[in-house]
Amino acid sequence: MTRPILLQGGRVIDPSRGLDQVADVLIQDGRIAAVGASLGAPDGADVRTVRGAIVAPGLVDVHVHLREPGNEDVETIASGTRAAAAGGFTAVCAMPNTDPVTDNQAAVGFIVRQSMRAACARVYPIGAVSVGQKGAQLAEFGELVGAGAVAVSDDGRPIASSHLMRTALEYARTFGIPVADHCEEPTLAARGVMHEGLVSARLGLKGIPAAAEEIMVARDILVADLTGGHVHLCHMSTRGSVELIRRGKERGIHVTAEVTPHHLSLTDRACEGYDTHAKMNPPLREEADVAALRAALKEGVIDCVASDHAPHAYDAKEAAFDDAPFGIIGLETAFGVTHTELVQGGTLTLPELIDRMSTAPARAFRLPGGTLQPGALADVAVLDVSSPWRVDPAAFHSKSRNSPFAGRTLTGRALLTLVAGNVVHDAGASRPR
Amino acid sequence: MNVTLGKDLIGLASLSADQLRLILDTAEPFKEVSERPIKKVPALRGKTIVNLFFEASTRTRISFEFAEKRLSADTVNVSASGSSVAKGETLVDTAKNLEAMRIDMVVMRHPSSGAAEFLAKRIRSNVVNAGDGTHEHPTQALLDLLTLRDKFGRIEGLKVCLVGDVLHSRVARSNIWGLSKLGAQVAVCGPHSLLPRGIEALGVTVFEHVEEAIHWADALNVLRLQLERMEAGFIPSLREYYRVFGVTVERLANAPRNLTIMHPGPMNRGVEIDSRVADGPHSVILDQVTNGVAVRMAVLYLLAGGKLELADAAKRGGGAE
Numbered sequence: 001m002t003r004p005i006l007l008q009g010g011r012v013i014d015p016s017r018g019l020d021q022v023a024d025v026l027i028q029d030g031r032i033a034a035v036g037a038s039l040g041a042p043d044g045a046d047v048r049t050v051r052g053a054i055v056a057p058g059l060v061d062v063h064v065h066l067r068e069p070g071n072e073d074v075e076t077i078a079s080g081t082r083a084a085a086a087g088g089f090t091a092v093c094a095m096p097n098t099d100p101v102t103d104n105q106a107a108v109g110f111i112v113r114q115s116m117r118a119a120c121a122r123v124y125p126i127g128a129v130s131v132g133q134k135g136a137q138l139a140e141f142g143e144l145v146g147a148g149a150v151a152v153s154d155d156g157r158p159i160a161s162s163h164l165m166r167t168a169l170e171y172a173r174t175f176g177i178p179v180a181d182h183c184e185e186p187t188l189a190a191r192g193v194m195h196e197g198l199v200s201a202r203l204g205l206k207g208i209p210a211a212a213e214e215i216m217v218a219r220d221i222l223v224a225d226l227t228g229g230h231v232h233l234c235h236m237s238t239r240g241s242v243e244l245i246r247r248g249k250e251r252g253i254h255v256t257a258e259v260t261p262h263h264l265s266l267t268d269r270a271c272e273g274y275d276t277h278a279k280m281n282p283p284l285r286e287e288a289d290v291a292a293l294r295a296a297l298k299e300g301v302i303d304c305v306a307s308d309h310a311p312h313a314y315d316a317k318e319a320a321f322d323d324a325p326f327g328i329i330g331l332e333t334a335f336g337v338t339h340t341e342l343v344q345g346g347t348l349t350l351p352e353l354i355d356r357m358s359t360a361p362a363r364a365f366r367l368p369g370g371t372l373q374p375g376a377l378a379d380v381a382v383l384d385v386s387s388p389w390r391v392d393p394a395a396f397h398s399k400s401r402n403s404p405f406a407g408r409t410l411t412g413r414a415l416l417t418l419v420a421g422n423v424v425h426d427a428g429a430s431r432p433r
Numbered sequence: 434m435n436v437t438l439g440k441d442l443i444g445l446a447s448l449s450a451d452q453l454r455l456i457l458d459t460a461e462p463f464k465e466v467s468e469r470p471i472k473k474v475p476a477l478r479g480k481t482i483v484n485l486f487f488e489a490s491t492r493t494r495i496s497f498e499f500a501e502k503r504l505s506a507d508t509v510n511v512s513a514s515g516s517s518v519a520k521g522e523t524l525v526d527t528a529k530n531l532e533a534m535r536i537d538m539v540v541m542r543h544p545s546s547g548a549a550e551f552l553a554k555r556i557r558s559n560v561v562n563a564g565d566g567t568h569e570h571p572t573q574a575l576l577d578l579l580t581l582r583d584k585f586g587r588i589e590g591l592k593v594c595l596v597g598d599v600l601h602s603r604v605a606r607s608n609i610w611g612l613s614k615l616g617a618q619v620a621v622c623g624p625h626s627l628l629p630r631g632i633e634a635l636g637v638t639v640f641e642h643v644e645e646a647i648h649w650a651d652a653l654n655v656l657r658l659q660l661e662r663m664e665a666g667f668i669p670s671l672r673e674y675y676r677v678f679g680v681t682v683e684r685l686a687n688a689p690r691n692l693t694i695m696h697p698g699p700m701n702r703g704v705e706i707d708s709r710v711a712d713g714p715h716s717v718i719l720d721q722v723t724n725g726v727a728v729r730m731a732v733l734y735l736l737a738g739g740k741l742e743l744a745d746a747a748k749r750g751g752g753a754e
Contacts (some may be wrong), residue, residue: 201629202446204546204568204606209630274547318525320545322566 002421004028006041010050010382014057015355016371025055027378030420034374050382053415056354057370058090058121058379059335060361063155063180063234063258063306065327066092066123068114069107070099074400075311077111080331081120083309083398085425087331088414090379091122091362091369092309096133097156103128103139108147120424121417122379124150124367129168129179133157138167145175150365153180155234160186162219169229178232178256178365183216183241184208184282193322195268195283203271205321208283210238217241221248221255232364233257235308237282239292246301256364258306259293261330261337262404266290270404276317276324277404280310294347297356304361305353307334311400329398333391333405335383339412343385350385382416384427389413438735441553441560444569445610453615455741457579459731460724462744466503467726476734477506482538483531486563487513490542492698492722493563493573497540500729506538524548525555532556538736541565546603559736567601572732573697574607576725578615580717581652583724584693589616594646596680597656597705598627600667604697605656609635622646623656623678626667643678647685652693655680658705671704681707685715693717 005027012023012035024039025032041047061084067075077094084092094111096102102111108125115123127144131137133154141152152172159165159181168179189212194200196207217233221244224231233245236257248255267286270278278284296302310327317324330337335357342348348356358381362370369379391408393401417425436451445453466474482501486494494510501508524543531539538559541549546566553560564570582588593612599605599621612619613636621628622640633639640646646653658674668674685692694706694716702708711718734744 196630198631198634201632201635202606204566204603206567207630274550315523315525318523320524320543320548320551320566322545322547323524 002030004033004042004045005418005421006039006045006047007055007380007382008047008049008051010053010055012055012372013351013354014372015351015359016057016373019372020351025372025380027380027418027421030378032372032374032376032378035372048416050415052386054350054383054385055372056381056383057358057372058381058417058419059088059357060091060367060369061089061307061309061331061334062093062304062361062365064092064094064309064331065097065311066094067311068098069110074313075398077114077123078118078120079397079399080309081115081118081123083329083331083396084121085417085419086397086414087333088335088381088383088417089121089331090381090417090419091124091367092331093124093126093150093365095153095155096126096128101128101133102126103131103133105140105143105147108144108149112148121419124148124365126151126153126180128152129154129159130164135160135164138164138171141171141175141177145177149177150367151178151180151232153182153234155180155182158182158184158186158216162223165220165223166227169224169227169231173227173229176366178230180232180234181216181220182234183213183220185212185215188212188215193279194271195285197268197286199268199271203274205271210240210285210289213238213282214240214244217244221245221253224248224255225251225253228254230254230256235260235263235282235306236293236302237263237285237289239289242292242296242301245296249301256303258304258361259297259302260306260308261334262328264290264293264297264305265337265341266404271321274321275404276319276321277328277402279321279324279326280308280328281326294342297342298347298352303356303364305334305338305357306361307331311398312402314401317402328402328404329396329400332396332398333403333410335414336389336391336410336412337405339385340410344411378418378421380418381414383412384415385412387411438732440736442571442732442736443549443553443560443562445571445574445607445614446569448614450614453575453578453611456575456728456731456735457582459735459741459744460579460727463730463734464724464727466730467723472503473505474503475505476739477501477504477737480506480537480737482506482508482540482733483536484508484510485527485539485541486511487541487543488564490563493542496722496725497563497729499726500733503726504730504733506733524551528552528555532558538733561732561736564603567603567606569607570603571607572725572729573604574611575732576721576728577608577654577695577697578611579724579728580695580721581693583720584717585651588612591617592620592649592651593617593654594620594622594640594650595654595656596622596643596646597678598658598662599623599632599656600627600629601659601662602656608654609637620646620649624668627662643680644684644687647688647692650692651690652695653680654695654697655706657697657699658701675704679705679707680710682709682713685710691715695721698722
């Protein structure tokens with residue numbers, strides 16, 4: 001068994017219990033043993049003074065692409081979970097658009113085994129909704145869940161067929177898992193590479209109108225109402241989507257939603273100069289959308305922040321805008337970006353941000369974690385929210401470098417990340433782990 | 434005047450009115466070169482220029498090639514088919530290989546918007562955009578401006594309407610920037626399915642009916658309508674397009690003043706423009722083609738470091754230096 005750890009004198013923020021006070025946290029046998037003032041250190045304990053830092057439940061990311069199996073050149077489960085740990089994440093949900101697609105129990109089992117071998121942040125696999133993500137035949141949800149999947153999604157491809165969405169939501173009810181949808185009406189978004197607006201008109205790039213997302217958000221909410229299933233809406237990007245979700249929740253429909261750090265902080269103006277690091281799907285939208293997404297996260301209309309960490313080879317992004325792939329990495333900047341933009345920017349309190357990045361996503365996907373309740377698994381992040389740091393992609397643990405935040409000065413980063421009481425990231429150590 | 438063009442010509446959006454005037458003024462002395470029996474001046478002697486065409490083009494490529502040859506540059510033409518590009522070479526590799534051959538200038542046409550800027554940021558050679566996706570086609574707009582200036586003696590205060598497929602037109606975007614910077618009033622006219630949503634924000638007037646545009650304008654720049662647009666569902670048929678938006682003799686007959694008619698080519702006679710208009714007295718379509726060579730000579734000369742004051746001398750035999 002690992003040594004007990006005593007985290008002394010930090011500001012403990014546990015949104016699951018509404019706790020925000022200076023206290024010690026004692027970790028024993030991989031679990032939270034006690035949270036309180038002046039706890040004694042058991043024999044042989046690793047005592048760490050974390051005065052001035054935040055002690056929070058480990059961050060949870062319900063939307064990452066780890067690229068293994070199939071594209072290990074740009075990320076592996078080992079490198080992706082190291083990046084997660086460095087970003088303060090103790091658990092990530094891996095999207096199934098791997099090669100081959102994670103659409104069967106053996107494929108889910110492979111991801112579980114690789115994550116055990118990596119022994120870093122936890123990986124919860126997400127299975128495909130349809131076989132091969134082809135949008136036709138339902139995957140075997142029962143076997144996927146049996147092997148360890150916590151949700152199903154065809155992310156990367158929208159579920160075009162409303163009939164498939166309906167049966168997926170109905171069938172998923174048996175297993176109590178959400179169906180996570182990438183909301184995009186494919187004929188309206190066809191060949192689009194950025195938000196349709198003034199910037200796309202100037203740049204001569206094919207736009208993706210906000211309506212392409214909103215049509216599918218509306219459909220998914222209606223179908224969730226029809227079926228009583230739980231729909232989770234991935235990476236929301238428009239103010240119209242926010243209004244649809246608000247109305248759906250008011251009517252008691254089981255809908256949850258996520259938003260990415262980049263959609264909370266950047267607009268389509270980032271595409272000027274044809275910067276392919278600003279190319280993602282859904283695209284970066286307008287100021288009014290960013291403002292609505294921030295307000296929705298504050299109010300809880302949007303439940304949580306998710307990174308949509310999407311690694312790509314450096315030379316794939318080194319191309320004309322039309323030819324570059326969609327997506328950016330985000331695990332190592334997610335907390336810094338949201339803390340700088342939303343907490344220092346005055347939208348959220350720090351406990352609210354930790355809720356939206358830990359407690360709320362764990363609740364939405366019914367995962368363990370998101371709490372420092374004594375007895376809970378000791379998945380813990382110690383966060384520095386006062387020292388500015390400069391984003392240097394060359395220093396990332398991820399195998400990829402495709403970040404639009406390179407060179408930005410952020411405040412907020414993980415000092416120490418513990419999974420089941422084991423140190424998986426230590427910014428103070430000469431080498432992590 | 435201390436105005437220069439900088440390293441590249443990517444688009445008119447980033448140029449000042451002074452820079453636009455510099456190019457047009459520099460084109461004037463070069464017009465005469467093409468009228469001589471021996472159409473050659475030594476202004477770019479010893480310079481190597483690659484014409485890199487990733488998209489089919491006849492008139493733009495030939496126009497650039499004549500401009501280069503009449504300035505005595507050494508030129509190489511590369512087209513996408515049959516080159517390493519067709520074998521899967523990326524744009525960045527193409528750029529690095531050109532750089533390694535120490536060429537002086539690249540004239541590039543590419544199907545992706547932003548490709549010219551992409552190349553310009555990565556090589557030291559001068560880059561001239563000969564059309565990138567649906568972004569810009571700066572030398573086409575410059576020759577349109579020169580043709581208007583020849584015809585009217587000024588650009589400022591002119592009312593110019595771009596008619597047709599503005600959504601997919603790099604010519605339209607470059608014209609909007611160039612005309613507005615030089616003080617013209619700009620309008621667009623076409624079916625809404627072929628106009629960018631919110632284009633008014635660029636400072637242009639939108640006409641839904643071609644009759645209104647004809648009533649308003651001093652000059653029409655009639656854009657080419659590509660057959661693929663019908664197949665992609667932007668318009669129902671070419672026949673109906675001509676019925677509703679075609680620039681015809683009958684429609685022009687109702688204009689309050691004589692309109693000047695331009696077209697960037699190649700024309701679809703009987704689709705966006707009536708043959709009788711294209712061949713009629715108000716058409717300056719062939720003047721545009723003639724001016725194209727002079728404008729491109731001016732751009733190449735200026736990017737190579739040439740000065741307006743020296744353009745006359747260059748014409749008589751001096752170099753660009």
